[in-house]
Amino acid sequence: MMRFLTCLAALALMTASGTAQDAKSQIRIKRVKIAMEQQQTPQIQASNIVDKRWKPKNWIEFDTEFQIDLPRTSGGEDGSFAALEFKYYAGVNAKNKEGKTIVLSGTVTYQNIPAHGDLHALAFISPSTLKRVLLKDNGGKADVAAYGVEIRVNGEVLAFASSNATAWWMDAASKQLKDSFAFEDGGVLGKDKTPFAPFWGDYDVTPQSR
Numbered sequence: 001m002m003r004f005l006t007c008l009a010a011l012a013l014m015t016a017s018g019t020a021q022d023a024k025s026q027i028r029i030k031r032v033k034i035a036m037e038q039q040q041t042p043q044i045q046a047s048n049i050v051d052k053r054w055k056p057k058n059w060i061e062f063d064t065e066f067q068i069d070l071p072r073t074s075g076g077e078d079g080s081f082a083a084l085e086f087k088y089y090a091g092v093n094a095k096n097k098e099g100k101t102i103v104l105s106g107t108v109t110y111q112n113i114p115a116h117g118d119l120h121a122l123a124f125i126s127p128s129t130l131k132r133v134l135l136k137d138n139g140g141k142a143d144v145a146a147y148g149v150e151i152r153v154n155g156e157v158l159a160f161a162s163s164n165a166t167a168w169w170m171d172a173a174s175k176q177l178k179d180s181f182a183f184e185d186g187g188v189l190g191k192d193k194t195p196f197a198p199f200w201g202d203y204d205v206t207p208q209s210r
Helices: 002-026 127-134
Strands: 028-040 058-069 080-095 101-114 119-125 144-153 156-162 181-185
Touching: 028 144, 028 156, 058 080, 058 127, 058 144, 058 156, 080 119, 080 127, 080 181, 101 119, 101 127
Parallel strands: 101 181
Antiparallel strands: 028 058, 058 119, 080 101, 080 144, 144 156
């Protein structure tokens, strides 16, 4: 029985190692950079409905620009990669009850990534999330102290970009999230979860529906 369990553990380790190796051999991610912008809630006019008065609020937008290379066996420049996972981090000017800086995070999976040209991935922080963590109305880009993104395949980080060129959310020694921050997952959304879903056509890659 012990020998059987040992073989299973070895097989699991080989599978995990193979997956990581496969990820690096399947795709190369390059020229990654991330920018932050402030957008107001879009106003869309429609007929045959009762209009309601409301005031547009501020959203935080993250625009990640990147390129990918694929091997010839996957189509090269004419190919596409099935899916990439982006993990976003946004440190805001607010602290929790323990005095730790709040870092909003969120994971968005994008699908059918083409292997040509400059690509863009969009993600957002909603006005309601900003109000909750900042305890004020009309928060904006001035309230985001630092931001960044990790690009992953099968859970492995293949590339990252940030506002200060470092993975400031990660402890370099332990390779774990820094304990000095208070991470709140779900605070960063894909475009499909926001009022911006219908806009900008093929400018950005498509979030995977869940």
